[in-house]
Amino acid sequence: MTIYRRFSNQPSKRPSTFPERLYRPPIGRKNKLHKFAEVLSFPNVYECYNVRQPVLVGVGLKAVDLKGRWAQEHFLNDHPITLELACGGGEYTVALARQFPGRNFIGVDVKGNRIWKGAKAALEGALTNAAFLRTRIEIIDHFFAPGEVDEIWITFPDPFPRGSKENRRLTAAFFLDKYRSILRQGGVVHLKHDDPGFYRFTLDTIEADPRCTFCTPMTTSMPNLFHTPNSVFKRFTNACTWKQEKR
Secondary structure: OOOOOOOOOOOOOOOOOOOHHHOOOOHHHHHHHHHHHHHOOOOOEEEOOOOOOOOEEOHHHOEEOOOOOHHHHHHOOOOOEEEEEOOOOOHHHHHHHHHOOOOEEEEEEOOHHHHHHHHHHHHHOOOOOEEEEEOOHHHHHHOOOOOOEEEEEEEOOOOOOOHHHHHHOOOOHHHHHHHHHHEEEEEEEEEEEOOHHHHHHHHHHHHOOOOEEEOOOOOOOOOOHHHOOOHHHHHOOEEEEEEEOOO
């Protein structure tokens, strides 16, 4: 007899008299669990499960330490590294990796079922210059050494429209300091977003930080990044690039 156990610590919503052997987890939950299990076997995905004691794990939950060694030990080259923060399904990371084979790209997101999509696409496309990191961006500095990252992309993150949550916006001063700690001197951050309030907040935050300088016109080693072949990113209405200094 097959017994289907509950998949969370939350109380089951099924009646207590409902036969255990007939219980089936919801379809959406089963799909997520399948993706979570499959992503553990992906050689291009790393995860951190404990934000209080950050440890990176790879295939089979084996602990790895890539801080300062991403290019040499994962990508096996010396190419510059670009991060995409809040990468979602990783479409942009994959598109950029395909378009710029001379760079390494790492998509970062907290949702494992989202990362599964991009990681699987990268593996199927034999894109060895694309990897994914599942963790909270608040602790991103635990996984990259100072100066290890060349550029950062922030593409359509959660705008957290309520003023009480503005400190969770990925362009808040707290996060700018995190980016500064891992970017090379003069490294740049690119933002694309379609929320006017979030965009205005970002401009105000950057203007208030003397260590940030807007790049106008945009100056980047990858001039065609706004023209990704993936049409889902043609809807943006606001974009900016700024340089972050260590001083």
